[in-house]
Amino acid sequence: MPRALEYEEITKEYRSWFGRRRVRALQNFSLSVEYGEIFGFLGPNGAGKSTAIHLAMGFMRPSSGSGRMLGQPFDHVATRRRVGFLAENVALYHRRAEAAIRFYGGLNGLHGPALAGATHGALEAVDMQSESGRNLGQFSRGMLQRMGLAQALVNDPELLILDEPTSALDPAARVSIRELLLRFRSQGKTVFLSSHLLSEVELVCDRVAILSHGHVVRTGTLNDMLEATDQVEIVAQSVPPALFANSAVEGPRLHFAVPKSLQREAIERVWSAGGEVVSVNPVRRSLEELFLELTNPDAAPLKLTEPRAGK
Amino acid sequence: MRPVFLIAKNFAREQRWPLFFLLLWVLGWALFGLLDDERGPEDALMIFRQLAVYSVTFGVFFGSSAIQADQRSRRILAVLSKGISRRQYIFGLLAGIALVLGIFCICMGFTASWLLGRYGFSAGPLWFGMLGLWTACLLAASLTLSLSTFLPPLFAAIGAGALAGVPALLSLRGDAFSRYVIPVHGLLQPLIAGDLSQAWHASLGMVVLGWMETALFWLVAAWIFSRRDLAVAVE
Numbered sequence: 001m002p003r004a005l006e007y008e009e010i011t012k013e014y015r016s017w018f019g020r021r022r023v024r025a026l027q028n029f030s031l032s033v034e035y036g037e038i039f040g041f042l043g044p045n046g047a048g049k050s051t052a053i054h055l056a057m058g059f060m061r062p063s064s065g066s067g068r069m070l071g072q073p074f075d076h077v078a079t080r081r082r083v084g085f086l087a088e089n090v091a092l093y094h095r096r097a098e099a100a101i102r103f104y105g106g107l108n109g110l111h112g113p114a115l116a117g118a119t120h121g122a123l124e125a126v127d128m129q130s131e132s133g134r135n136l137g138q139f140s141r142g143m144l145q146r147m148g149l150a151q152a153l154v155n156d157p158e159l160l161i162l163d164e165p166t167s168a169l170d171p172a173a174r175v176s177i178r179e180l181l182l183r184f185r186s187q188g189k190t191v192f193l194s195s196h197l198l199s200e201v202e203l204v205c206d207r208v209a210i211l212s213h214g215h216v217v218r219t220g221t222l223n224d225m226l227e228a229t230d231q232v233e234i235v236a237q238s239v240p241p242a243l244f245a246n247s248a249v250e251g252p253r254l255h256f257a258v259p260k261s262l263q264r265e266a267i268e269r270v271w272s273a274g275g276e277v278v279s280v281n282p283v284r285r286s287l288e289e290l291f292l293e294l295t296n297p298d299a300a301p302l303k304l305t306e307p308r309a310g311k
Numbered sequence: 312m313r314p315v316f317l318i319a320k321n322f323a324r325e326q327r328w329p330l331f332f333l334l335l336w337v338l339g340w341a342l343f344g345l346l347d348d349e350r351g352p353e354d355a356l357m358i359f360r361q362l363a364v365y366s367v368t369f370g371v372f373f374g375s376s377a378i379q380a381d382q383r384s385r386r387i388l389a390v391l392s393k394g395i396s397r398r399q400y401i402f403g404l405l406a407g408i409a410l411v412l413g414i415f416c417i418c419m420g421f422t423a424s425w426l427l428g429r430y431g432f433s434a435g436p437l438w439f440g441m442l443g444l445w446t447a448c449l450l451a452a453s454l455t456l457s458l459s460t461f462l463p464p465l466f467a468a469i470g471a472g473a474l475a476g477v478p479a480l481l482s483l484r485g486d487a488f489s490r491y492v493i494p495v496h497g498l499l500q501p502l503i504a505g506d507l508s509q510a511w512h513a514s515l516g517m518v519v520l521g522w523m524e525t526a527l528f529w530l531v532a533a534w535i536f537s538r539r540d541l542a543v544a545v546e
Contacts, residue, residue: 014540054541057388057391057392058391059388059391059392059541060540060541061538077394077395077396078394080392080393080394081393081394083392085388085389085392087388087389087392089385090385090389091385091386091389092386092389093321093325093386095324103317103321104389104390104393106313106314106317107314107317107318107390107393107394107395108393108394109313109314109394111313148389152392155393155394
């Protein structure tokens with residue numbers, strides 16, 4: 001089945017002159033992005049995210065392995081006309097905003113009234129129409145980032161590849177970009193979103209992949225990933241707090257977490273103490289917790305409570 | 312072809328200040344002719360020859376820095392993420408250099424035909440000489456551009472100087488074949504060695520050869536650049 005973006009066992013090594021020094025940015029990297037989803041691509045600095053994106057855009061070649069974008073091999077020129085790309089730290093030629101977007105649209109083969117309409121639409125989408133006559137050299141970083149997004153949208157792409165699209169934006173602009181991405185998905189288009197803003201990713205992405213040291217350490221839907229712990233949180237009432245270690249009291253209710261294997265035993269202890277179980281739910285980690293756990297092995301593990309033994 | 316044209320136009324726009332500086336030189340030369348009526352043609356010819364050499368130097372400068380400037384500023388990412396090939400990109404840069412130096416050569420040609428015409432020189436051979444000069448500039452730029460695909464700008468410029476200079480030296484020592492290898496000097500010679508008593512002309516064959524070698528270096532540049540990873544600064 002064709003996929004919007006597909007990496008197959010890609011390894012990428014950077015070599016110094018004469019090949020004396022080698023840095024392996026990606027190692028046996030495989031990933032699939034389905035059509036019509038917003039896919040979050042996460043990883044710490046130096047994990048290889050930008051390398052993976054640059055490979056897809058044909059800026060560099062893999063040392064081994066292969067990949068496909070919209071059904072064609074990477075670096076297929078005609079396919080790039082159906083793709084929108086926003087680089088990290090966007091840099092555009094300093095000219096009037098409208099002329100700049102017309103230039104980038106023209107590079108994608110647009111011309112005449114179609115180009116004029118697409119330019120207008122792209123500026124409108126990022127709320128920059130009022131600035132269309134100003135030179136990009138006078139823009140703030142946030143405005144430049146919106147212009148970068150406009151040049152990525154000007155060709156009405158099927159696949160949008162965004163490298164840190166909201167890093168310089170204020171909260172209001174972030175909300176509008178988030179809405180833009182959701183609208184984009186509702187039109188059946190695909191977004192490949194690399195970001196450090198985990199809260200943003202949590203809000204818009206259908207699936208995420210977490211990259212560490214050049215390979216994917218976890219991929220899946222957000223629900224699956226965040227619920228994938230062996231802990232459940234139990235809320236009970238009319239139970240003495242001393243019954244469970246590290247429990248938290250909120251009004252008449254007691255909150256505590258136990259491993260799934262001890263769930264039944266904990267519930268029976270609540271009942272035998274004359275209490276009532278209000279709810280039992282899988283513990284959901286935040287994406288940030290999961291990210292740190294997967295990308296930083298030295299980070300402190302999640303502290304979850306266990307029922308006190310005996311008595 | 313439209314993306315190539317857009318890149319060329321954009322390059323010319325980005326280089327408007329160096330072009331303005333070059334045109335100021337031509338303007339200065341024109342003012343010299345206007346104000347200094349007493350002197351003979353030698354001074355005017357000397358400035359003309361200087362300008363011819365400077366234009367080739369600027370060709371090398373444009374060729375060495377075109378790709379690097381886009382890479383250093385990271386602007387190349389937004390360009391090459393569009394539906395254009397690296398070969399088109401290189402062609403666009405070369406066409407942009409041709410446009411900038413073409414504007415310069417035309418302005419220089421008009422000034423020369425007015426100024427040197429006052430000393431009895433006919434415009435026809437001069438304009439053919441300007442075609443030769445433009446070709447020499449483009450050939451130098453194309454050679455430097457191909458070297459800049461894998462060398463830093465300074466080394467690319469030095470390398471281009473060496474590659475174009477060695478055949479020129481050999482041809483000056485009498486080696487007939489060397490005259491046709493990267494014939495920057497061969498194309499410039501009628502302008503820098505001629506005087507008013509001689510008919511200035513560049514050989515049409517040499518101009519055609521210059522164009523062919525320019526195209527060859529463009530293909531070499533495109534071939535190398537398509538096979539190289541795009542190295543962009545992190546910030």
